[in-house]
Amino acid sequence: MTDKVLTRITVNGVLHERWVEPRQHLVDYLRDELGLKGTRSGCEHGVCGACTVRIDGDIVRGCLTLAVQADGARVETIEGVSDSGEIADLQHAFLESNALQCGFCTPGMLLTADALLKSEPAASREQIREHMSGNYCRCTGYHAIVDAVESTRETRRLAGCGGDRHE
Amino acid sequence: MNDLVAPPVVAEAAAPPHIGRRVVRPNARRLTEGRGTYVDDVELPRMAHVVYLRSPHAHARVVSVDVTAAHAMPGVIAIVDGARLAQVCAPFVGTLSHMVGMRSAPQYAIAIDRACWQGEAVLAIVADTRALAEDAVETIVVEWEPLPAVADMETALAPQTPVIHAELGSNLCYHRELDTGGVDAAFAGADVVVEETYVFGRHTGVTMEPRSVLADFNPAERRLTVHHSHQAPHMMADLYARQLGLPEADVRVICRDVGGSFGIKVHAYADDFATVALAVLLKRPVKFVADRLESFVTDIHAREHRVKARLALTREGRMLAFDIDDLTGIGPYSMFPRTSVVEGNQVVNITGGPYNHPEYRAKLDVVFQNKVQTSQYRGVGHPVACAVTEGIVDLAAVRMGIDPLELRRRNVMEDDSYPRKGASGIVLEKLSHQQCLAKLETMIDYPALRQEQAELRKKGIYRGIGIAVLIELTNPGAAFYGVGGARIAAQEGATVRLDPTGVVHCAVGVGEQGQGTETIFAQIAADEVGLPLAAVRIITGDTAVTPYGGGTWASRGAGIGGEAVLQASRQLRTNILALAAAHLKRDAGELDVADGKVRDRATQATLVDFAELGRIAYFRPDLLPQGFQSELVVTRHYSQRTYPFVFTNGVQASYVEVDIETGFVKLLKHWAVEDCGRVINPLLLDEQIRGAIVQGIGGALFEECLYDGSGLLRNGSMADYLVPMASEMPDIEVAHVETPTRTSELGAKGAGEAGTAGAPAAVMNAINDALAPFDVRVTAQPFTPEKILRALNKI
Numbered sequence A: 001m002t003d004k005v006l007t008r009i010t011v012n013g014v015l016h017e018r019w020v021e022p023r024q025h026l027v028d029y030l031r032d033e034l035g036l037k038g039t040r041s042g043c044e045h046g047v048c049g050a051c052t053v054r055i056d057g058d059i060v061r062g063c064l065t066l067a068v069q070a071d072g073a074r075v076e077t078i079e080g081v082s083d084s085g086e087i088a089d090l091q092h093a094f095l096e097s098n099a100l101q102c103g104f105c106t107p108g109m110l111l112t113a114d115a116l117l118k119s120e121p122a123a124s125r126e127q128i129r130e131h132m133s134g135n136y137c138r139c140t141g142y143h144a145i146v147d148a149v150e151s152t153r154e155t156r157r158l159a160g161c162g163g164d165r166h167e
Numbered sequence B: 001m002n003d004l005v006a007p008p009v010v011a012e013a014a015a016p017p018h019i020g021r022r023v024v025r026p027n028a029r030r031l032t033e034g035r036g037t038y039v040d041d042v043e044l045p046r047m048a049h050v051v052y053l054r055s056p057h058a059h060a061r062v063v064s065v066d067v068t069a070a071h072a073m074p075g076v077i078a079i080v081d082g083a084r085l086a087q088v089c090a091p092f093v094g095t096l097s098h099m100v101g102m103r104s105a106p107q108y109a110i111a112i113d114r115a116c117w118q119g120e121a122v123l124a125i126v127a128d129t130r131a132l133a134e135d136a137v138e139t140i141v142v143e144w145e146p147l148p149a150v151a152d153m154e155t156a157l158a159p160q161t162p163v164i165h166a167e168l169g170s171n172l173c174y175h176r177e178l179d180t181g182g183v184d185a186a187f188a189g190a191d192v193v194v195e196e197t198y199v200f201g202r203h204t205g206v207t208m209e210p211r212s213v214l215a216d217f218n219p220a221e222r223r224l225t226v227h228h229s230h231q232a233p234h235m236m237a238d239l240y241a242r243q244l245g246l247p248e249a250d251v252r253v254i255c256r257d258v259g260g261s262f263g264i265k266v267h268a269y270a271d272d273f274a275t276v277a278l279a280v281l282l283k284r285p286v287k288f289v290a291d292r293l294e295s296f297v298t299d300i301h302a303r304e305h306r307v308k309a310r311l312a313l314t315r316e317g318r319m320l321a322f323d324i325d326d327l328t329g330i331g332p333y334s335m336f337p338r339t340s341v342v343e344g345n346q347v348v349n350i351t352g353g354p355y356n357h358p359e360y361r362a363k364l365d366v367v368f369q370n371k372v373q374t375s376q377y378r379g380v381g382h383p384v385a386c387a388v389t390e391g392i393v394d395l396a397a398v399r400m401g402i403d404p405l406e407l408r409r410r411n412v413m414e415d416d417s418y419p420r421k422g423a424s425g426i427v428l429e430k431l432s433h434q435q436c437l438a439k440l441e442t443m444i445d446y447p448a449l450r451q452e453q454a455e456l457r458k459k460g461i462y463r464g465i466g467i468a469v470l471i472e473l474t475n476p477g478a479a480f481y482g483v484g485g486a487r488i489a490a491q492e493g494a495t496v497r498l499d500p501t502g503v504v505h506c507a508v509g510v511g512e513q514g515q516g517t518e519t520i521f522a523q524i525a526a527d528e529v530g531l532p533l534a535a536v537r538i539i540t541g542d543t544a545v546t547p548y549g550g551g552t553w554a555s556r557g558a559g560i561g562g563e564a565v566l567q568a569s570r571q572l573r574t575n576i577l578a579l580a581a582a583h584l585k586r587d588a589g590e591l592d593v594a595d596g597k598v599r600d601r602a603t604q605a606t607l608v609d610f611a612e613l614g615r616i617a618y619f620r621p622d623l624l625p626q627g628f629q630s631e632l633v634v635t636r637h638y639s640q641r642t643y644p645f646v647f648t649n650g651v652q653a654s655y656v657e658v659d660i661e662t663g664f665v666k667l668l669k670h671w672a673v674e675d676c677g678r679v680i681n682p683l684l685l686d687e688q689i690r691g692a693i694v695q696g697i698g699g700a701l702f703e704e705c706l707y708d709g710s711g712l713l714r715n716g717s718m719a720d721y722l723v724p725m726a727s728e729m730p731d732i733e734v735a736h737v738e739t740p741t742r743t744s745e746l747g748a749k750g751a752g753e754a755g756t757a758g759a760p761a762a763v764m765n766a767i768n769d770a771l772a773p774f775d776v777r778v779t780a781q782p783f784t785p786e787k788i789l790r791a792l793n794k795i
């Protein structure tokens, strides 16, 4: 087996220094090393989006990224953005629209939707559907997810904060 | 605070009832914050991980296994084969006695000597981590002797086809015939006869959270605790106890958050027994979480039916008789304990279900093959029966030049004709086909849609409208499983308790897999006890603390579980009133409950709140009259015994555009009118229906487990197996007709599966309507661009 590598990753604002196996994926690092179970593993081959996290502000698939690739980077997970309140409006909209059932896909959906609303503050319903297509949901039928993202787009537009990155 | 009667305060308006309102799920917030707990999130001291070595062949004998290198790998705890596990866990057979004549062979937790499908486990490798176990698997050398595989169900019964289980004598699992007697005469006398064959590809549930089980055996007290991603915890506790020879009282099954189930997680898998048996054998917790690749070859599949259908009508378009012949392939073993014949059986029971035809004949053959086992998945037979029925009704409409909506109007059972029987013998309490059709027609503005379609057609744009009327069986009694000898509870229980702070806790046997079950139970308890929703807590998913129940299946959670909650809550309200009367020295008849407070019925003045009553009952019973004992815990049970099932009905419409150059189908819009009786929470209900519709659409357009001729799955990964994505799905509009069932006071029927039942038929009919100008039809699901182009003779 390959030797472990020392990695320094700032996860949700906390610096973690760990020896990790070079083959370990970021999603497993977060879940197994740090106990951050909110990031889910749905397919382990980059298709479903359940493992979505942010590295240095951009969303990535935690199952396609190795932990060592995040060395020196800032990683944010659903736990971090929930604690900071950064996507509270989107989370609220998901509840109000019942845009989740089992909730397994939801952390990934939320981070993906938030990334869209930040890059495309005026995204149309079709654009939302298009953008969310890399995130699978087996429960909802997507309609309510699209509703929730649309309604957050509106609240953010009214609040004049669309496009803001809370950094 | 003193112990005297609180002075009356100003009368308050009663809070609006919670039942019927769009109540947001209180338990969903933690899921939006990533704070749910699915099985894989649970970690226990000394927990080991198991990986199963699975057969790469559809049918093969294990000649030899060399594990020498694996034993020397780091972190490896044990390598266990089927023979060793069989000493701990007894084999099981998936048959039900009321499916007369059905057979299956004993199945082991881990296969012994022979694998009967690609994916069947033959060896368990237990290690400190999943990764280490996988490393060890890589080093194991298995010598296989491939055996001839039965892949094609059409030839499974042919004399030259090898028999999978020699002791059964053939590959036939079950055969059933149903005949009202006058079918041949009806066809002979008919003005119009239409005939068509429908094919349904295999597909599977693809729950986002894979099947997961964490078995924790404590050898000191011989108690087993299983954390399970499952729909039926009590059933699993019973089965673990039986198969492993433990007292059921010492087996506890805990289902916390379940990441999607859809029937995939209502079965007892060989992997489940193996994992639990390993925990017993190794005296430590063992976790198994299927990875996505093994999900595709071990989660149950569903469908794979071929149905030949005929329909006889008069020249006025009156239906006289349906005649069907269904063949379905179920894998090498009937699934335990619910069997693999229920889907075919439902096709027989339900085909033609919405209509008035007097004669009906059905033939069913269920055959074994060397593929993944099939069994109950959302809709169970309904999507097949509905597509056959509605497909052939549409074919008749086309042949006769009658508008498809009109042909249905002429033949659906009249809303005032209930209770009654259907031609297959099913008993129907009360349905509302006529109201639903009328509502749908307005909802979709049918004439305008037809006009748009006609105009676009002139421009070479091919759109189609598809309609599907459906019935769905829900709220089952013991007819499904209990009468066949399976220990699957048909009743449900609820325990409600008022605690000293005035909060009501309600424990129910039916659990939550995201549908909102806990929320609707809280709504019912809030209304029936009489307190705010925020003062209700629901407990589900733990056999140690909830009343014994059947769990989630056959759309029974709301109707059966909800009624138990209603009955228990009503009694608790009565008991609270009795306590208040004793405390206030009033007659209980003069008192009323609302919003967590006891009021004077006449003046509506608040007299005392639940917290104060709780305080007195628990801490100061000395203040209550001698001879009065408060009872603030109530359990009530409910089982639906009036009918075998309570049927629901609905109608769906699909609007599609078919690109005749590429064969691509664009879903423009989908509508559903659904009658599931009393609506408890429209917000949750509508999303249930939408989710179910999308799963139905998945089977109709994208999803198929593609096998080659030797029984090997060719597309067993999420990249290759297509599921519906957000961009491909239409907006889905949902409306309701409410015909409450009289079998319960709640009046709710099931709603979770009807979407899946009707969607494939609606989409198929829409595609064929779009293709009508070319006089071609497609009838083999999924309707891929390739199949459409072939039908159009373009490839």
Ligand code: FES
Binding pocket: A040, A041, A042, A043, A044, A045, A046, A047, A048, A049, A050, A051, A052, A061, A062, A063, A064
């Ligand atoms: S788990 Fe990473 S995309 Fe599915």
Ligand code: FES
Binding pocket: A099, A100, A101, A102, A103, A104, A105, A106, A136, A137, A138, A139, A140, B208, B259, B260, B514
């Ligand atoms: S809510 Fe279950 S997968 Fe999306």
